[in-house]
Amino acid sequence: MDAMTNLLTRNSPRELSTPIPSKDEMLEIYQAALRAPDHAWLRPSRFIEVTGAGLDKLSKIFTEFAVNELQDVTPLQMEKYKAAPYRAPMIIILVSQITEHPKVPKVEQMLSTATAAENILLALHAKNYAGIWRTGKFSFNQKIAEYFNLTTDHEVIGYLYVGTPSGTNKKIPQLDIDKFVTHWKE
Numbered sequence: 722m723d724a725m726t727n728l729l730t731r732n733s734p735r736e737l738s739t740p741i742p743s744k745d746e747m748l749e750i751y752q753a754a755l756r757a758p759d760h761a762w763l764r765p766s767r768f769i770e771v772t773g774a775g776l777d778k779l780s781k782i783f784t785e786f787a788v789n790e791l792q793d794v795t796p797l798q799m800e801k802y803k804a805a806p807y808r809a810p811m812i813i814i815l816v817s818q819i820t821e822h823p824k825v826p827k828v829e830q831m832l833s834t835a836t837a838a839e840n841i842l843l844a845l846h847a848k849n850y851a852g853i854w855r856t857g858k859f860s861f862n863q864k865i866a867e868y869f870n871l872t873t874d875h876e877v878i879g880y881l882y883v884g885t886p887s888g889t890n891k892k893i894p895q896l897d898i899d900k901f902v903t904h905w906k907e
């Protein structure tokens with residue numbers, strides 16, 4: 722797939738199933754991730770790759786976190802939290818490890834991880850896999866980092882649900898560029 726076709730056709734499929742990328746494919750995908758723009762080359766991005774029994778571990782953590790840290794969770798919502806990790810055969814937890822720096826604030830370091838996440842989505846798409854980016858209650862919350870046994874300089878910024886696209890294809894919208902772009906020529 723050429724680069725522009727990849728960019729123009731990436732999408733979040735309705736369902737993800739096996740197969741997942743091989744170890745060698747993931748090595749290349751992480752190299753692509755780490756080519757993301759990164760002010761002062763602080764290398765803030767960390768990825769926790771969750772598969773197999775790791776999904777059970779994540780499900781247990783989500784459930785414990787919801788019981789201990791969230792208010793007014795209904796039984797139905799609790800079931801959803803418990804089941805969430807099983808919506809894909811692989812989950813990549815997106816983490817920024819923040820370095821104190823006089824010119825590079827925390828937000829820039831998290832943005833670098835966000836661009837790394839998009840590189841992962843594009844690299845997956847190039848290899849005929851796909852990902853769905855999700856956040857929700859288990860992101861941007863210092864407490865969740867503790868549940869992952871991460872030190873307080875880590876920020877969990879989201880989750881990429883990864884697999885092979887299945888289900889019906891989604892129609893990609895054609896957007897009117899004039900609504901999004903302003904030109905200053907003088």
Ligand SMILES: Cc1cc2nc3c(=O)[nH]c(=O)nc-3n(C[C@H](O)[C@H](O)[C@H](O)COP(=O)(O)O)c2cc1C
Nearest residue numbers: 731732733734835852853854855856857878879891
């Ligand atoms: C930072 C971020 C957080 C997101 N969180 C969620 C989420 O929690 N749940 C969800 O259904 N979609 C979430 N999305 C949106 C989906 O990943 C996806 O982009 C959206 O459904 C549009 O589909 P498309 O990627 O095929 O255009 C998030 C996107 C971003 C960039």
